[in-house]
Amino acid sequence: MEKVLLKNIDNPNSADIGEYRKAGGYRSLAKALQMQPADIVEEVKKSGIRGRGGAGFPTAMKWNFAMADPKFPKYLICNADEGEPGTFKDRPILEKNPHLLIEGMVISGYALGAEYGYIYLRGEYPAAKDILEGAIEQAYKENFLGDDILGKGVRFRLSVHQGAGAYICGEETALIESIEGKKGQPRTKPPFPVNVGAWSMPTIVNNVETLSNIPYIIEIGGEAYSAIGSSDCPGPKLYCVSGFVENPGVYELPMGTSLRDIIYKHAGGIKDNGKLKAVIPGGISTPVLPADAIDCAMDFVAMPKAGSMLGSGAVIVMDESVCMVRVTYRAMKFFEHESCGKCTPCREGTDWLRKILERIEHGKGREGDINLLSDVAGVMSGRTFCPLGDGAAGVVTGMIKHFRSEFEEHIRDKQCKFRN
């Protein structure tokens, strides 16, 4: 497949506007500005693209909601918080191909009637901040951003808003709170951001990868785009593979590539010829899959059927040397640390789960602890304010489902056999 999102990134100067334009950059913008906004949205709709931030929400549908709201100004926010552990797919775009994102945002802003854009960039990417700001400056200079873009009387102003270390700010309403200078705690929905978002105005939040697809959709047209990858969620997709594989990294493949192919064909298989034990397929908020469950298409529709989720497409591969209790414990430490504290089940539940897991991992587990874990996760599940808490519960439930015996061993032997 032709590279779309990672095109040109091997060029050491790929972040420079000149290089980007040489490779055909900003042509889609010029084309888009000849179109009516509604026609752009129509192309996006035809493309069938779904948001790459994790939930897989149809992008055109979100846009239509926002456009139907009569309030102005509207805001377009790019979600560059990329906090889901195991995920590093947006980073190459941000650092190596920033103009692709900018171009995507200007086109989207024009289509949506949004004149102000913000890139909510996680604090952990300081290098990307400088690169993005440099690219934005260049784009202003060359009139791809500003108050009269390409002389078409179109305004789009863009700036970077740096986060400061809070995973929950990836959740769109928490992100909006954070842009408003508040704690990143999710808001009650409805109202949805498309109606009452940043500063109470209609706000469209899209992931970096989603927005970076827009220029290509304009370039080849929605219909052609929809032929790439899975029919019910088409397009190119960035998969990031980490852990025990020979060639970890980000792979741009057609949506729906099978998990097995991603691991074995593209990432070179299990490191040092080890044996696959488990895969977390979409970032640690997605339930684990055992070695025999990897023959599934990695897309938003197929993965739930396979017992997990596509999430951010972050594939964490674990071989036989990895202790699943320890992984669960570490994951729970993450959730506990990142729980925003707003709702009881997540705030208290992650704390309790982490404590139980900690003692099991440290050989102090007790009879009944596995049931207790399931019970606690059961109370959380479906009752948290936002998906973070649900995800935390799902991790425990999934791990116990597939690796119960490992938990039992820890409790029985009063130690972790993987520790040396």
Added chain:
Amino acid sequence: MFNDTVLKEIEGIKAKYPDRRSALLPSLYIAQREFGWLSREAMTCVARSLNLPEAVVRGTASFYSMYKHKPAGRHVIQLCTNISCMILGAGKLVDFLETRYGVPANGTSGDGRFSLVIMECIGACGTAPAMLVNTDFYDNLSEKRIEEILENYK
């Protein structure tokens, strides 16, 4: 209070948003740069320059883990220990930093040279383990590589 240059910088940030409170997170970064960490004094300066209540400034700042909520060493090592890094040995690197440099997890070395912050995923899982030293990024870490890197941070 901040000096005029800083105040101007903050004014510039405010102009990017429809509401002054939105400048809070960026202004906290500035305060941290000016004061080394988010001391009460630093937060008071932010509160004054944005006309926000001090408790609001502190409450908001305290939510975010990347601000320095206590004085830090000259160089801040932010080492990821999340799953991809953990399974590839990040835990051992934490121990190494403590024994080799005397910097405990989420603490500061006795000589004030390093602080170590245990991080969640920093988006380098494909080249794990990884860390940031101040704002510089390093991956594919091993004990030896850490020693080489830290040579540059005196």
Added chain:
Amino acid sequence: MITLTINEKEITLDKPMSVLDAARKAGIKIPTLCHHEALKPYGGCRLCVVEVERMPKLQNSCTLMAADGMVVRTESEEISRTRRGILEFLLINHPLDCPYCDKAGECELQDLVNRYGPTTGRYTEEKRKVPESHKDHILARNMERCVVCTRCVRMCNDVQGASAISVIGRGNRSRVEPFSSESFNCEYCGNCLTVCPVGAILSRLYIHSFRPWQLDREVETVCPYCGVGCSLVVQVRDDSIKRVIPRMDLGVNRGLLCSRGRFGYEYIHSEDRLRTPLVRKDGTLQQATWSEALDIVAAKLTAVKNAEGGASIAGIASPRCTNEDNYVFQRFMRTACGTNNIDSVSRTGFAAAQKYFEDLLGQGITANLLDGLKNSETILVLGDDPAAVNPVLGLSIREAARRGAGVIVVGYAKGLDKFRTLQVIPRVFREAEVLEEVLTGVFSDRGVRGDMPYVDKGIRELSDRISGKKTGIEGIDETVKKLLQSASTSIVLGMDIVQRSDGHRALFAVAGLTYLLEARLYLLSGRPNEQGLIDAGCVPDMLPGGRPVNVPDFRGKFEAVWKAAVPDREGLTLLEIIEGAGKGNIKALYVMGDNPVRNIPHSSFVKEALRSLDFLVVQDIFLSETAEMADVVLPALGWTEKSGTYTNLERRIQLLRKAVETSSGMEDWRILSELSRRMGVPASYSGPEDVMRELARVSPLHRDLTYGEIAAGDALWPYHGEPLRGEMYEVPEMPDGAKDYNADFYLAVDKPLFHSGTLSRRSRALMKICPEATVRIGAAGAAKLGLKEGDKVRLSTPAGSCEAPVSVDGTIMDNRVFLSGNFTGSGVYDLMNFSIDKITKAPGTEGCEVKIEKIQGRG
């Protein structure tokens, strides 16, 4: 119309609301924890979950809006299991210290656990440890008990607007802290206490002193501190007030209080209370019996009246006493003593302004409901900080600001710093010229209004006189623009502007604006019954109900009921009384419930004048500075020890109820009635309600008013009475121009949030919050003198000198230094002299030059 079904019950709603509110409306209880009726829905605790048909998961009823056709179930096995699970979660880090916790018995968590709760603890790990903080004098924080419902923080931010506390950290490390993490250093409204469902924030005033179930009784009454007239509930055990709380459904304050109302009640149990009458013998005040003391007073007043005439007697009534007390006071003065020389300390501000506005614009012009503030589009704030003088009124302004209203402050109002949209800073003591310029600005656009030709004429003349003479002060044009655009304007006037020797100029400008803009006018009132005292007739020119005393017809009606003659000439105003005493024209003075020595500028002058009296009677609950000088001191009953009514600044009449029994002291009205009888003019009443019955009979304003109506909260202006039109058919001539005030520093009166003077000084809690007077000085002034926060300085003026620590306040931009009048030995009035405004008769306190010397650095 929305119709939904909850537990098989069909409910129809006429306006949108949450499922929780809909259920409550239908009498269906859903447990909640993070929800509070005074706050916006939050959705954090997840206890209020319900099942909704066609929705996959359990839903939060507090955040889910009711929709047409919804089918909701509030109890089921699944719901109970969830609630039990959530409660178990809440308890994992919650200490099991109910036996020690003051909240036990009224703790929402305890109640919920009793109803749904898990009993077996499956949690065996260590609980979160956060040491209890007693670093604050008033508020104790125990964050182990905190359930992170954020009700306190939302109250402090979204309602109180103090934003003094926040949740620190996130996740299960969340805890509530003030900025300093130790002392709260806040407005101490205590409204966070009201909403904390558990024992995580408690008042240290009553910590470990009682259990909710040990109270003897609860009594609804009204706050004794300021003119807002907040309703509160006094909780009593063993005839001692244990706690004061608000009620969400009660009064003008709807659940809110300020520091004074909530924590200032202790004065009533002060050691310093007067227990017996005192009579001066051989130069010292000595204990006496009631009959001895009353006989002396009656005999002496009769003697003075007979020898020198009633006009040589004067009375000072009290804005802290009830309407009933004040009514009987003026009846006693007018009939038994034969004098109209009746006034009160209110003349230094409220009464002066009130009279000016009513004379010009008609009776009731200042009677506006507080809700009107909340709904204003523009609020013009002048003269004082409403958030300090009338704190709960200040909250209405903050709320309006949150709703997007423009708040324009002329001068300073620190409590609105984070809320104002515009500030105009006049030249020192020259507020009038700014207001006049605003008025002419509005006039030149709007022109005359026509309803009141003499007002129109006054405005036109003013406009002609000052046209072209712009002050150039920033913000005036903007103010004019905003006022012209505003569809609904309120003006909030503090009394500092009135205390100018040309104070009537500002008053005319305010009256003109009120008139042209059809604005609502609110007068800040630092005492609880300033309006009531006026309406009860404790003014030299008016009988009860605002009827001029020099009109024979009016007088005759009162004389018929009182069966005694009323003098026909208007009496002297407050400062004229004091001056009269100094000159020997006033021989005897009767002071009820006030402390003129402290509450009138130029204390040494006042003392000197009182010293010249032949006879001074003081009726009070404390031996005040004034009482110390008296010949006879009569101990009165205080707030909560007697019943009666107050009239708040909206002119709403409210009932005060007796809550505690005490052996010493007598109601003010009863003392006066006893004296009246002894002086041959019987005026006896069976109780306060009887007094009100008489007032309702004689005063056209109070006509037919009953305690029943008052208790029901229905006694709103104009009751059943008929308001009078204005009387001043000519606007008094106004001086032009003003002096420049170029000295280094001038003294000005500070009105702190935490104090009111005599009473607050005897409330331990308020003294802990604010133990001493401080001198507030601007940053420039402090720099000029090399002063730092906490440095001690000596202030000296020709009238006197005092020492106090300084507090540097960056918001003060001019050369004034502010000192409050509340503390003995360092009261601002000790240092000030005054000149009388010829028209309002209020004291002008401007232009008091003050020398400041540093005497000691911070220790």
